[in-house]
Amino acid sequence: MRGKRKANNMIANYGFRDGSGDWYVTIDTDKCNGCGKCPEVCPAKILEVGPDEIDIFREEPVAFVKHEERKKIRYSCAPCRPGYGAEPAPCVGVCEPKAISHSEGWKILYGHK
Amino acid sequence: MAEEVKTQEFWRWPETNWVNPDIDWKKGKVITAGVDVGSVSTQSVVMVDGELYAYGNTRTGSDSPTSAWTGMNFGLEKTDLKVENIDYCIGTGYGRVNVPMAQQSLTEISCHARGANFMYGPEVRTVMDMGGQDCKAIKTDDRGKVLNFMMNDKCAAGTGRGMEVFADLIRVPVWEIGPRSFQIQKEPPMISSTCVVFAKSEVVNLLESGMPENDIMAGYCSAMAHRIMELLNRLGIKEKFVITGGIAKNEGVVKRLEKELGIKTAERVWYKKEYIDRGYPFDTQLAGAIGAALFGNALLKMGKAKSARKA
Numbered sequence: 001m002r003g004k005r006k007a008n009n010m011i012a013n014y015g016f017r018d019g020s021g022d023w024y025v026t027i028d029t030d031k032c033n034g035c036g037k038c039p040e041v042c043p044a045k046i047l048e049v050g051p052d053e054i055d056i057f058r059e060e061p062v063a064f065v066k067h068e069e070r071k072k073i074r075y076s077c078a079p080c081r082p083g084y085g086a087e088p089a090p091c092v093g094v095c096e097p098k099a100i101s102h103s104e105g106w107k108i109l110y111g112h113k
Numbered sequence: 114m115a116e117e118v119k120t121q122e123f124w125r126w127p128e129t130n131w132v133n134p135d136i137d138w139k140k141g142k143v144i145t146a147g148v149d150v151g152s153v154s155t156q157s158v159v160m161v162d163g164e165l166y167a168y169g170n171t172r173t174g175s176d177s178p179t180s181a182w183t184g185m186n187f188g189l190e191k192t193d194l195k196v197e198n199i200d201y202c203i204g205t206g207y208g209r210v211n212v213p214m215a216q217q218s219l220t221e222i223s224c225h226a227r228g229a230n231f232m233y234g235p236e237v238r239t240v241m242d243m244g245g246q247d248c249k250a251i252k253t254d255d256r257g258k259v260l261n262f263m264m265n266d267k268c269a270a271g272t273g274r275g276m277e278v279f280a281d282l283i284r285v286p287v288w289e290i291g292p293r294s295f296q297i298q299k300e301p302p303m304i305s306s307t308c309v310v311f312a313k314s315e316v317v318n319l320l321e322s323g324m325p326e327n328d329i330m331a332g333y334c335s336a337m338a339h340r341i342m343e344l345l346n347r348l349g350i351k352e353k354f355v356i357t358g359g360i361a362k363n364e365g366v367v368k369r370l371e372k373e374l375g376i377k378t379a380e381r382v383w384y385k386k387e388y389i390d391r392g393y394p395f396d397t398q399l400a401g402a403i404g405a406a407l408f409g410n411a412l413l414k415m416g417k418a419k420s421a422r423k424a
Contacts, residue, residue, distance in 0.1 A: 010260055013348075016267035022347065024263070053220050054259050056408065071267045 010055055013103075014065035015073040021105035023074035025065055031099035034061035038100060041090040044069075044076040063099070074105065083107030123286050124277030126359070130169040131394050132191040136161050138198070143413055144422070146199045147224065147405025148181050148215060150208035153245025153273050154359065155180045157188035158402035159199065163410050165388070167192050170398055173245075177208030185214060197424040201409040205401050207246070216421050219408055221401050222249055222262050228404030229355050230257025232395070234384030238351035241341060242400065243360030245273040248341060250348040257404070263348050271307035271340035273359040276366075278309050279333055282316055283326055294330040294365035301328040303335035312336070334365035341366070342373050355379045361397035 015024035029052065039047040046069040052058040069076055082089040082102035091100050138144060141161035149156045151173060159167040169188025173180045181204065185196060196202075196214050204212030205224040212218065221242070229240040235255040242249045247266035254260055269275060280287040301324070306312050312333065319329050337360070356378050360366055371377050381397060383389050412418035 010258075011262075013261070013263040016265050017344065017347070018267060054223050054262070056219060056223060056412075070264075 012054060012064065014070050015103070016071060018074070021108055022103040023077070023105045024103040025073060025077065026101045026103065027063055027065075028099045028101075029055070029058070029062050031097040032062050032095075033097055033099075034063065035096070036061075036063075037094045037096075038063050038091040041094045043079065043090065046073065046076045047091060077102065077106060078109075081106060081110050084110040121284070123280040123284055125172075126287055128169075128171045128187065129394070129396065130167070130187050130190055132167040133165060133393065135391060136164060136166050138166060138192065138194050141166075143410055143420075144194070144198060144200050145406045145409035145413065146185070146202040146214075147402040147407075147409065148185060148202065148204050148212050149206040149221065149224065149401035149405060150177050150181050150184070150204065150212060151206045151221075151245050151401070152208075152247075153277070154398060155184035155206075155208075156399050156402040157181075157184040158399055158406045159188060159192075159194065160403070160406040160410060163407065165393065165403070167194070168396070168399055168402065170396060173208070177211035178213045180208065181212040181214065195424065198422065200420040200422045201413055201418055202421075203405040203409045205405040207244075216418065217409075217412075219405060222251060222264065223259055224401045224404030224408065225249065225357055226251050226253040226259045226404065227257040227407050228400030228402070229253070229357055230255075231403050231407060232357075232384060232400060233353065233355045233379050236353045237355055237379070239345070239348070239354045240400075241345060241354070241356045243273060243341070243356060243358035243366075245269075245359065248272055248344060248358075250344050252348060252351065261348060263344060265344055269309060270312075271337040275307065275309045275312070276333075276337070276360065276363065278313065279316065282313055283320070283329060285326065285330070288362070290330050290334070291363040291365035291367075293327050294334045295368075296327045297325070297331050300335070301332045303339060304329075304332045305336070307336045307340045330365065334363070335369050337366045338370035338373055341370055345374070350374065350376055352376060353379045357397050357400040359398055 009030045012027045013024045036049045052062045080089040155173045157169045202215045204215035204218040209218035225242045240251040246269040249264045252261040
Protein backbone atom coordinates (compact mmCIF):
# COMPACT_ATOMS: atom_id res chain seq x y z
CA MET A 1 0.00 0.00 0.00
CA ARG A 2 1.33 3.38 -0.95
CA GLY A 3 0.66 6.32 1.33
CA LYS A 4 -1.26 9.38 0.30
CA ARG A 5 0.50 10.92 -2.66
CA LYS A 6 1.05 14.62 -2.41
CA ALA A 7 0.57 16.63 -5.55
CA ASN A 8 3.57 18.92 -5.33
CA ASN A 9 6.13 16.98 -3.37
CA MET A 10 9.36 18.19 -4.84
CA ILE A 11 12.60 19.40 -3.33
CA ALA A 12 14.39 21.85 -5.58
CA ASN A 13 18.09 22.48 -4.97
CA TYR A 14 19.46 25.56 -6.69
CA GLY A 15 23.16 26.24 -6.64
CA PHE A 16 26.34 24.28 -7.06
CA ARG A 17 29.10 22.34 -5.41
CA ASP A 18 32.69 23.44 -5.71
CA GLY A 19 36.03 22.55 -4.13
CA SER A 20 35.15 24.30 -0.89
CA GLY A 21 31.66 23.05 -0.22
CA ASP A 22 27.99 22.83 -1.07
CA TRP A 23 26.23 26.05 -2.00
CA TYR A 24 22.57 25.33 -2.43
CA VAL A 25 19.31 27.08 -1.63
CA THR A 26 16.68 24.39 -1.16
CA ILE A 27 13.00 25.01 -1.69
CA ASP A 28 10.44 22.46 -0.59
CA THR A 29 7.79 23.12 -3.23
CA ASP A 30 5.27 21.05 -1.30
CA LYS A 31 5.42 23.55 1.55
CA CYS A 32 5.81 26.68 -0.59
CA ASN A 33 2.49 28.49 -0.97
CA GLY A 34 3.73 31.07 -3.46
CA CYS A 35 2.99 33.97 -1.09
CA GLY A 36 5.76 36.09 -2.60
CA LYS A 37 7.31 37.38 0.61
CA CYS A 38 10.78 35.90 0.11
CA PRO A 39 11.64 37.85 -3.07
CA GLU A 40 10.69 41.05 -1.24
CA VAL A 41 13.05 40.53 1.67
CA CYS A 42 16.01 39.02 -0.24
CA PRO A 43 18.69 41.73 -0.26
CA ALA A 44 20.45 40.19 -3.28
CA LYS A 45 17.17 39.77 -5.21
CA ILE A 46 17.94 36.21 -6.24
CA LEU A 47 14.46 34.81 -5.60
CA GLU A 48 11.36 34.93 -7.75
CA VAL A 49 7.83 33.55 -7.55
CA GLY A 50 6.17 32.24 -10.69
CA PRO A 51 5.04 29.15 -12.59
CA ASP A 52 6.87 25.94 -11.67
CA GLU A 53 9.25 25.21 -14.52
CA ILE A 54 10.23 21.74 -13.30
CA ASP A 55 6.75 20.43 -12.47
CA ILE A 56 4.80 21.84 -15.39
CA PHE A 57 1.54 20.35 -14.19
CA ARG A 58 1.58 22.35 -10.96
CA GLU A 59 -1.13 25.01 -11.04
CA GLU A 60 0.02 27.27 -8.18
CA PRO A 61 3.01 29.64 -8.36
CA VAL A 62 6.17 28.62 -6.56
CA ALA A 63 9.37 30.31 -5.34
CA PHE A 64 12.61 29.60 -7.19
CA VAL A 65 16.10 31.01 -7.64
CA LYS A 66 16.50 33.09 -10.80
CA HIS A 67 18.44 31.37 -13.60
CA GLU A 68 21.21 33.91 -13.83
CA GLU A 69 21.79 33.72 -10.06
CA ARG A 70 22.25 29.97 -9.71
CA LYS A 71 25.93 29.94 -10.54
CA LYS A 72 26.88 32.75 -8.14
CA ILE A 73 24.66 31.83 -5.23
CA ARG A 74 27.65 31.32 -2.96
CA TYR A 75 28.50 34.99 -3.19
CA SER A 76 24.93 36.36 -3.40
CA CYS A 77 23.86 34.57 -0.22
CA ALA A 78 27.10 35.22 1.68
CA PRO A 79 26.14 38.63 3.21
CA CYS A 80 23.16 37.01 5.02
CA ARG A 81 25.43 34.28 6.48
CA PRO A 82 22.72 31.63 6.29
CA GLY A 83 22.89 29.04 9.05
CA TYR A 84 25.30 31.06 11.17
CA GLY A 85 24.35 33.24 14.11
CA ALA A 86 21.12 33.59 16.05
CA GLU A 87 18.99 35.20 13.35
CA PRO A 88 17.89 33.19 10.31
CA ALA A 89 18.50 34.58 6.83
CA PRO A 90 15.72 37.04 5.83
CA CYS A 91 14.15 34.65 3.29
CA VAL A 92 14.11 31.80 5.83
CA GLY A 93 12.72 34.04 8.58
CA VAL A 94 9.88 35.43 6.49
CA CYS A 95 8.75 32.06 5.12
CA GLU A 96 5.78 30.96 7.22
CA PRO A 97 5.52 27.38 5.87
CA LYS A 98 9.31 26.96 6.36
CA ALA A 99 9.93 25.99 2.76
CA ILE A 100 13.40 27.55 2.34
CA SER A 101 16.71 26.26 3.66
CA HIS A 102 20.42 26.58 2.87
CA SER A 103 23.13 23.92 2.59
CA GLU A 104 26.01 23.86 5.10
CA GLY A 105 28.55 25.69 2.92
CA TRP A 106 28.11 29.11 4.51
CA LYS A 107 27.70 27.73 8.01
CA ILE A 108 31.03 25.94 7.77
CA LEU A 109 32.69 28.96 6.19
CA TYR A 110 31.58 31.40 8.88
CA GLY A 111 31.72 28.89 11.72
CA HIS A 112 35.50 28.51 11.49
CA LYS A 113 36.62 32.05 12.03
CA MET B 114 50.22 7.37 -52.01
CA ALA B 115 47.80 9.56 -50.19
CA GLU B 116 49.30 11.96 -47.74
CA GLU B 117 49.10 10.76 -44.20
CA VAL B 118 46.55 12.56 -42.10
CA LYS B 119 48.51 14.48 -39.51
CA THR B 120 45.73 15.65 -37.24
CA GLN B 121 42.99 13.49 -35.94
CA GLU B 122 40.06 14.38 -33.77
CA PHE B 123 39.90 11.67 -31.17
CA TRP B 124 36.91 13.20 -29.38
CA ARG B 125 34.65 12.81 -32.43
CA TRP B 126 32.00 10.26 -31.59
CA PRO B 127 29.80 8.91 -34.39
CA GLU B 128 26.43 10.53 -35.04
CA THR B 129 23.47 8.19 -35.40
CA ASN B 130 19.89 8.26 -36.64
CA TRP B 131 17.15 5.68 -36.83
CA VAL B 132 13.57 5.26 -37.95
CA ASN B 133 11.08 2.72 -36.62
CA PRO B 134 10.15 0.29 -39.43
CA ASP B 135 7.03 -0.89 -37.58
CA ILE B 136 5.20 2.43 -37.51
CA ASP B 137 3.39 4.17 -40.37
CA TRP B 138 3.26 7.77 -39.19
CA LYS B 139 0.40 8.55 -41.56
CA LYS B 140 -1.84 6.28 -39.50
CA GLY B 141 -0.83 7.95 -36.22
CA LYS B 142 -3.10 10.42 -34.50
CA VAL B 143 -0.67 12.56 -32.55
CA ILE B 144 2.88 13.23 -33.68
CA THR B 145 5.09 14.99 -31.16
CA ALA B 146 8.77 15.84 -31.18
CA GLY B 147 11.42 16.73 -28.66
CA VAL B 148 14.65 18.54 -29.45
CA ASP B 149 17.34 18.47 -26.79
CA VAL B 150 20.00 21.02 -27.66
CA GLY B 151 22.81 20.34 -25.26
CA SER B 152 26.17 22.03 -24.99
CA VAL B 153 27.95 19.17 -26.75
CA SER B 154 25.29 17.04 -28.44
CA THR B 155 21.83 17.62 -29.91
CA GLN B 156 19.12 14.98 -30.12
CA SER B 157 15.79 15.02 -31.88
CA VAL B 158 13.09 12.44 -31.19
CA VAL B 159 9.77 12.03 -32.99
CA MET B 160 7.03 10.02 -31.34
CA VAL B 161 3.83 8.77 -32.91
CA ASP B 162 1.07 8.34 -30.31
CA GLY B 163 3.68 8.05 -27.57
CA GLU B 164 5.79 5.39 -29.33
CA LEU B 165 9.33 6.00 -30.48
CA TYR B 166 9.29 6.69 -34.22
CA ALA B 167 12.55 8.36 -35.21
CA TYR B 168 15.60 9.91 -33.66
CA GLY B 169 18.79 11.68 -34.56
CA ASN B 170 21.82 12.22 -32.36
CA THR B 171 24.26 14.87 -33.59
CA ARG B 172 27.01 17.11 -32.30
CA THR B 173 25.98 20.62 -31.36
CA GLY B 174 27.38 23.33 -33.61
CA SER B 175 28.20 26.91 -32.82
CA ASP B 176 24.63 28.16 -32.42
CA SER B 177 21.43 26.65 -31.07
CA PRO B 178 18.98 27.31 -33.95
CA THR B 179 21.30 25.74 -36.55
CA SER B 180 22.08 22.81 -34.25
CA ALA B 181 18.38 22.25 -33.61
CA TRP B 182 17.70 22.18 -37.35
CA THR B 183 20.66 19.90 -38.03
CA GLY B 184 19.48 17.53 -35.29
CA MET B 185 15.89 17.57 -36.51
CA ASN B 186 16.73 17.08 -40.19
CA PHE B 187 19.15 14.27 -39.36
CA GLY B 188 16.47 12.58 -37.25
CA LEU B 189 13.96 12.80 -40.10
CA GLU B 190 16.49 11.81 -42.77
CA LYS B 191 15.28 8.21 -43.13
CA THR B 192 11.56 9.04 -43.22
CA ASP B 193 9.23 11.07 -45.43
CA LEU B 194 7.76 12.79 -42.38
CA LYS B 195 8.30 16.54 -42.46
CA VAL B 196 8.55 19.09 -39.67
CA GLU B 197 5.18 20.44 -40.90
CA ASN B 198 3.55 17.11 -40.00
CA ILE B 199 4.48 17.39 -36.34
CA ASP B 200 1.66 18.34 -33.98
CA TYR B 201 3.75 19.69 -31.19
CA CYS B 202 7.46 20.15 -30.66
CA ILE B 203 9.16 20.93 -27.37
CA GLY B 204 12.70 22.21 -26.99
CA THR B 205 14.84 21.30 -24.02
CA GLY B 206 18.44 21.36 -22.88
CA TYR B 207 20.96 24.14 -22.58
CA GLY B 208 19.82 25.87 -25.80
CA ARG B 209 16.08 25.26 -25.32
CA VAL B 210 14.99 28.87 -25.76
CA ASN B 211 16.55 28.92 -29.22
CA VAL B 212 14.82 25.99 -30.89
CA PRO B 213 13.05 27.52 -33.93
CA MET B 214 10.63 24.66 -34.68
CA ALA B 215 9.49 24.27 -31.06
CA GLN B 216 6.22 25.60 -29.73
CA GLN B 217 7.43 25.52 -26.15
CA SER B 218 10.51 24.92 -24.06
CA LEU B 219 10.91 22.86 -20.90
CA THR B 220 13.77 22.44 -18.49
CA GLU B 221 15.96 19.39 -19.09
CA ILE B 222 15.50 18.21 -15.50
CA SER B 223 11.84 17.33 -15.96
CA CYS B 224 12.49 15.97 -19.47
CA HIS B 225 15.32 13.67 -18.36
CA ALA B 226 13.25 12.22 -15.52
CA ARG B 227 10.31 11.61 -17.85
CA GLY B 228 12.54 10.16 -20.57
CA ALA B 229 14.36 7.82 -18.17
CA ASN B 230 10.97 6.62 -16.94
CA PHE B 231 10.03 5.70 -20.52
CA MET B 232 13.38 4.14 -21.38
CA TYR B 233 14.13 2.18 -18.21
CA GLY B 234 10.63 1.74 -16.79
CA PRO B 235 8.56 3.04 -13.86
CA GLU B 236 10.83 1.42 -11.23
CA VAL B 237 13.45 4.10 -11.83
CA ARG B 238 13.99 6.18 -8.68
CA THR B 239 17.32 7.89 -9.28
CA VAL B 240 18.50 9.37 -12.57
CA MET B 241 22.02 10.65 -13.01
CA ASP B 242 22.31 12.64 -16.19
CA MET B 243 25.88 13.08 -17.35
CA GLY B 244 25.68 15.87 -19.83
CA GLY B 245 28.27 17.53 -22.00
CA GLN B 246 28.99 20.33 -19.57
CA ASP B 247 26.94 19.65 -16.48
CA CYS B 248 25.60 16.84 -14.39
CA LYS B 249 22.24 16.45 -12.74
CA ALA B 250 21.13 14.03 -10.06
CA ILE B 251 17.36 13.55 -10.03
CA LYS B 252 15.02 11.57 -7.81
CA THR B 253 11.82 10.57 -9.50
CA ASP B 254 8.60 8.66 -8.86
CA ASP B 255 6.86 5.94 -10.86
CA ARG B 256 5.34 8.49 -13.24
CA GLY B 257 8.65 10.14 -14.02
CA LYS B 258 7.83 13.21 -11.93
CA VAL B 259 10.79 14.98 -10.34
CA LEU B 260 10.87 14.63 -6.54
CA ASN B 261 14.25 16.10 -5.80
CA PHE B 262 17.03 17.37 -7.98
CA MET B 263 20.51 18.70 -7.74
CA MET B 264 22.40 20.15 -10.61
CA ASN B 265 25.99 21.10 -11.13
CA ASP B 266 26.40 23.34 -14.12
CA LYS B 267 28.89 25.70 -12.55
CA CYS B 268 31.87 23.73 -13.72
CA ALA B 269 32.39 21.23 -16.54
CA ALA B 270 34.80 19.06 -14.55
CA GLY B 271 34.06 15.39 -14.87
CA THR B 272 31.53 15.74 -17.68
CA GLY B 273 31.27 14.61 -21.28
CA ARG B 274 33.32 17.44 -22.68
CA GLY B 275 36.04 16.72 -20.13
CA MET B 276 36.23 13.17 -21.46
CA GLU B 277 36.45 14.47 -25.03
CA VAL B 278 39.32 16.79 -24.17
CA PHE B 279 41.04 13.89 -22.41
CA ALA B 280 40.58 11.67 -25.48
CA ASP B 281 42.26 14.25 -27.67
CA LEU B 282 45.08 14.71 -25.21
CA ILE B 283 45.88 11.04 -24.88
CA ARG B 284 45.17 10.39 -28.59
CA VAL B 285 42.68 7.57 -28.08
CA PRO B 286 39.18 7.59 -29.63
CA VAL B 287 36.69 8.52 -26.93
CA TRP B 288 34.72 5.25 -27.16
CA GLU B 289 37.89 3.18 -26.59
CA ILE B 290 38.70 4.82 -23.26
CA GLY B 291 36.21 2.71 -21.28
CA PRO B 292 37.40 -0.74 -22.45
CA ARG B 293 41.08 0.22 -22.41
CA SER B 294 40.86 1.57 -18.87
CA PHE B 295 40.42 -2.03 -17.70
CA GLN B 296 43.50 -3.36 -19.50
CA ILE B 297 45.68 -2.66 -16.49
CA GLN B 298 47.74 -4.63 -13.97
CA LYS B 299 46.27 -2.97 -10.93
CA GLU B 300 44.00 0.02 -10.34
CA PRO B 301 46.17 3.17 -10.37
CA PRO B 302 45.52 6.17 -8.08
CA MET B 303 42.91 8.50 -9.51
CA ILE B 304 43.83 11.71 -11.27
CA SER B 305 43.70 14.15 -8.36
CA SER B 306 41.61 16.76 -10.16
CA THR B 307 38.66 16.44 -12.49
CA CYS B 308 39.02 20.09 -13.52
CA VAL B 309 39.67 19.89 -17.25
CA VAL B 310 42.54 22.36 -17.10
CA PHE B 311 44.27 20.87 -14.05
CA ALA B 312 43.66 17.29 -15.17
CA LYS B 313 45.18 18.13 -18.53
CA SER B 314 48.48 19.27 -17.02
CA GLU B 315 48.48 16.33 -14.63
CA VAL B 316 47.97 13.92 -17.53
CA VAL B 317 50.79 15.53 -19.52
CA ASN B 318 53.08 15.01 -16.52
CA LEU B 319 52.02 11.39 -16.15
CA LEU B 320 52.58 10.73 -19.86
CA GLU B 321 56.06 12.21 -19.59
CA SER B 322 56.80 10.12 -16.53
CA GLY B 323 56.21 7.04 -18.65
CA MET B 324 53.02 5.84 -17.00
CA PRO B 325 51.17 3.46 -19.35
CA GLU B 326 48.31 5.12 -21.26
CA ASN B 327 45.78 2.58 -20.05
CA ASP B 328 46.64 3.36 -16.45
CA ILE B 329 46.13 7.07 -17.04
CA MET B 330 42.74 6.34 -18.58
CA ALA B 331 41.84 4.25 -15.55
CA GLY B 332 42.92 7.09 -13.28
CA TYR B 333 40.81 9.61 -15.16
CA CYS B 334 37.73 7.35 -15.19
CA SER B 335 38.10 6.84 -11.42
CA ALA B 336 38.32 10.56 -10.84
CA MET B 337 35.16 11.13 -12.85
CA ALA B 338 33.31 8.34 -11.05
CA HIS B 339 34.34 9.83 -7.73
CA ARG B 340 33.01 13.23 -8.64
CA ILE B 341 29.65 11.84 -9.72
CA MET B 342 29.49 9.95 -6.44
CA GLU B 343 29.89 13.11 -4.40
CA LEU B 344 26.83 14.64 -6.02
CA LEU B 345 24.82 11.44 -5.63
CA ASN B 346 25.75 11.01 -1.99
CA ARG B 347 24.30 14.38 -1.19
CA LEU B 348 21.02 13.53 -2.90
CA GLY B 349 20.87 9.91 -1.73
CA ILE B 350 20.45 6.99 -4.11
CA LYS B 351 17.54 4.65 -4.41
CA GLU B 352 17.33 1.79 -6.86
CA LYS B 353 16.53 1.46 -9.69
CA PHE B 354 19.46 3.71 -10.48
CA VAL B 355 20.17 4.77 -14.06
CA ILE B 356 22.71 6.95 -15.79
CA THR B 357 21.71 8.89 -18.89
CA GLY B 358 23.80 10.99 -21.26
CA GLY B 359 27.01 10.25 -23.09
CA ILE B 360 29.12 9.19 -20.10
CA ALA B 361 26.68 6.31 -19.47
CA LYS B 362 28.30 4.67 -22.51
CA ASN B 363 31.72 4.74 -20.88
CA GLU B 364 31.97 1.52 -18.89
CA GLY B 365 35.26 2.70 -17.39
CA VAL B 366 33.36 5.36 -15.47
CA VAL B 367 30.12 3.44 -14.91
CA LYS B 368 31.72 0.27 -13.49
CA ARG B 369 34.01 2.23 -11.20
CA LEU B 370 31.06 4.27 -9.97
CA GLU B 371 29.07 1.09 -9.29
CA LYS B 372 32.01 -0.29 -7.34
CA GLU B 373 32.39 2.85 -5.27
CA LEU B 374 28.66 3.10 -4.55
CA GLY B 375 28.08 -0.60 -4.09
CA ILE B 376 25.00 -0.21 -6.29
CA LYS B 377 24.50 -1.51 -9.80
CA THR B 378 23.10 0.69 -12.52
CA ALA B 379 20.13 -0.64 -14.44
CA GLU B 380 20.93 -2.54 -17.60
CA ARG B 381 20.99 -0.32 -20.66
CA VAL B 382 18.00 -1.85 -22.44
CA TRP B 383 14.47 -0.75 -23.26
CA TYR B 384 11.86 -1.28 -20.57
CA LYS B 385 9.32 -2.20 -23.26
CA LYS B 386 9.90 -5.82 -24.11
CA GLU B 387 8.67 -5.44 -27.68
CA TYR B 388 11.34 -2.78 -28.26
CA ILE B 389 14.01 -5.29 -27.25
CA ASP B 390 12.44 -8.10 -29.28
CA ARG B 391 12.32 -5.95 -32.38
CA GLY B 392 15.90 -4.82 -31.85
CA TYR B 393 15.31 -1.08 -31.53
CA PRO B 394 18.63 0.65 -30.83
CA PHE B 395 19.07 2.00 -27.31
CA ASP B 396 20.88 5.29 -26.84
CA THR B 397 21.36 6.75 -23.35
CA GLN B 398 21.67 10.24 -24.83
CA LEU B 399 18.04 10.29 -25.94
CA ALA B 400 16.40 10.64 -22.52
CA GLY B 401 15.88 14.41 -22.66
CA ALA B 402 14.41 14.47 -26.15
CA ILE B 403 12.15 11.47 -25.43
CA GLY B 404 10.89 13.20 -22.29
CA ALA B 405 10.16 16.39 -24.22
CA ALA B 406 8.22 14.50 -26.91
CA LEU B 407 6.22 12.68 -24.21
CA PHE B 408 5.38 15.94 -22.47
CA GLY B 409 4.12 17.28 -25.80
CA ASN B 410 1.85 14.28 -26.12
CA ALA B 411 0.56 14.73 -22.55
CA LEU B 412 -0.06 18.46 -22.98
CA LEU B 413 -2.05 17.89 -26.18
CA LYS B 414 -4.11 15.17 -24.54
CA MET B 415 -4.85 17.34 -21.53
CA GLY B 416 -5.89 20.20 -23.78
CA LYS B 417 -3.12 22.40 -22.38
CA ALA B 418 -1.53 22.78 -25.80
CA LYS B 419 -2.90 23.16 -29.32
CA SER B 420 -1.67 21.24 -32.33
CA ALA B 421 0.56 23.33 -34.56
CA ARG B 422 0.42 20.88 -37.45
CA LYS B 423 0.63 22.57 -40.83
CA ALA B 424 0.34 19.59 -43.15
